[in-house]
Amino acid sequence: MSEVLELTRVKECSGEYVLAIHDTMNVINGKWKLPIMGSLLYGKKRFKELEREIPGITPRMLSKQLKDLELNSIVKRTVYNTTPVTVEYELTPSGKEFRSVLDVMVEWGMQHRKRVLKIIG
Amino acid sequence: MSEVLELTRVKECSGEYVLAIHDTMNVINGKWKLPIMGSLLYGKKRFKELEREIPGITPRMLSKQLKDLELNSIVKRTVYNTTPVTVEYELTPSGKEFRSVLDVMVEWGMQHRKRVLKIIG
DNA sequence: TATATCGGTATACTCTTGTATAGTAACTAA
DNA sequence: TTAGTTACTATACAAGAGTATACCGATATA
Numbered sequence: 001m002s003e004v005l006e007l008t009r010v011k012e013c014s015g016e017y018v019l020a021i022h023d024t025m026n027v028i029n030g031k032w033k034l035p036i037m038g039s040l041l042y043g044k045k046r047f048k049e050l051e052r053e054i055p056g057i058t059p060r061m062l063s064k065q066l067k068d069l070e071l072n073s074i075v076k077r078t079v080y081n082t083t084p085v086t087v088e089y090e091l092t093p094s095g096k097e098f099r100s101v102l103d104v105m106v107e108w109g110m111q112h113r114k115r116v117l118k119i120i121g
Numbered sequence: 122m123s124e125v126l127e128l129t130r131v132k133e134c135s136g137e138y139v140l141a142i143h144d145t146m147n148v149i150n151g152k153w154k155l156p157i158m159g160s161l162l163y164g165k166k167r168f169k170e171l172e173r174e175i176p177g178i179t180p181r182m183l184s185k186q187l188k189d190l191e192l193n194s195i196v197k198r199t200v201y202n203t204t205p206v207t208v209e210y211e212l213t214p215s216g217k218e219f220r221s222v223l224d225v226m227v228e229w230g231m232q233h234r235k236r237v238l239k240i241i242g
Numbered sequence: 243t244a245t246a247t248c249g250g251t252a253t254a255c256t257c258t259t260g261t262a263t264a265g266t267a268a269c270t271a272a
Numbered sequence: 273t274t275a276g277t278t279a280c281t282a283t284a285c286a287a288g289a290g291t292a293t294a295c296c297g298a299t300a301t302a
Contacts, residue, residue, distance in 0.1 A: 020230030021155060021223065027233075029150075030289070034142060047249050058291065063250060073237050084248045084299055094233045102142065104225040109141030112148075112215045116194050151259070168279050182260065184280060205269055205278045 024101065027074055032057055032065045037091065037098060040075065044090040074098070145222065148195055153178055153186045155223075158216060161196065165211040195219070 028034055035054045039045060045053070051062055066089060069075035074095040080086040091098075149155055156175045160166060166174070172183055187210060190196035195216040201207040212219075 016231075017227055018159075020227040020234070023230035023234055024226040025149070025155070028146070032290090034146070035139075038139070038142075048247075051249095056291095058293095059250060060252090060292095061290065064289095073233070073240070084297090087249060094236050097232065098229060101222075101225050101229045104222050105145040106138055106141040108219060108222045109144035110137075111218065112194070113141065113144055115215050119194070153260090169277080172279095177261095179261065179263095180280060181262095181282090185259095205267090208279060 027069075027072055027098065030065065030068075032061055033069060034102075036062070036065055036069065037074065037095060038102075040089060040091045040095065041099060044088045046089070047087055050089065069095075148190075148193055148219065151186065151189075153182055154190060157183070157186055157190065158195065158212065158219060159223075161210060161212045161216065162220060165209045167210070168208055171210065190216075 032054070035057070036050060039050055039053045047059075047062065047066075050066075051057060051059060054062070066075060066077070070077050073092055076090050076092050078088045078090070080088070153175070156178070157171060160171055160174045168180075168183065168187075171187075172178060172180060175183070187196060187198070191198050194213055197211050197213050199209045199211070201209070
């Protein structure tokens with residue numbers, strides 16, 4: 001079965017549809033995962049770099065969310081044997097391809113904002 | 122400025138990009154908004170119909186989330202002057218167009234699942 | 243010697259989300 | 273008369289998400 005046909009079939013089939021949605025939701029839930037991924041879209045970052053780039057995040061939450069993202073194969077963590085240790089975070093291929101989801105979200109978000117302002121204004 | 126050019130510009134501009142993402146996140150956050158919208162994709166529904174179709178939801182949460190969705194112009198609520206009152210919920214144009222976001226989420230979710238299984242298996 | 247950086251962890255708290263259970267007024271069918 | 277439907281609301285509670293603050297050992301810098 002071709003990819004396109006399979007996708008069409010899945011969109012009809014509520015079970016797999018819901019499963020895939022659930023996978024995606026797991027990646028973006030919470031307040032901090034999208035900001036972290038957004039920051040990593042521009043290249044590898046170290047812990048403190050992320051902490052500085054994401055205003056308001058505490059080390060506790062950054063650590064927790066990075067672990068989540070690593071578990072879900074969105075982020076890769078690499079430790080370098082320097083003194084003191086260097087730890088680098090980067091997006092996996094899945095992480096990088098998540099940009100397509102972000103772009104559609106942005107597109108919808110903008111259209112939605114326009115429609116709402118047209119009604120109010 | 123054309124739509125396409127404007128979108129390209131926004132994708133470069135972190136401020137508006139983040140704003141639009143935020144709009145979209147507001148629509149889907151929490152456990153129940155996507156199930157509700159999913160149910161309404163197939164047409165107007167009444168309160169009790171939604172309650173029956175979404176397993177596990179309590180009337181409290183259904184009421185709360187419907188209010189949220191109404192506030193954000195995703196769902197339209199119509200009251201009919203019958204006895205007892207009939208209340209119908211349906212998606213607004215924005216709500217209907219949200220399907221494009223869902224479809225991309227499904228596409229990414231499936232690809233991601235495949236990639237992860239390939240590594241593990 | 244004092245301070246700062248690195249990549250975090252520990253503890254305690256609040257705040258939001260969600261659950262459980264019961265109840266409401268008005269009406270209908272058995 | 274009793275039970276059920278409609279569209280919810282009220283109260284109380286549990287659990288999870290997020291915040292605030294402090295701390296760790298090792299190393300580098302002033």
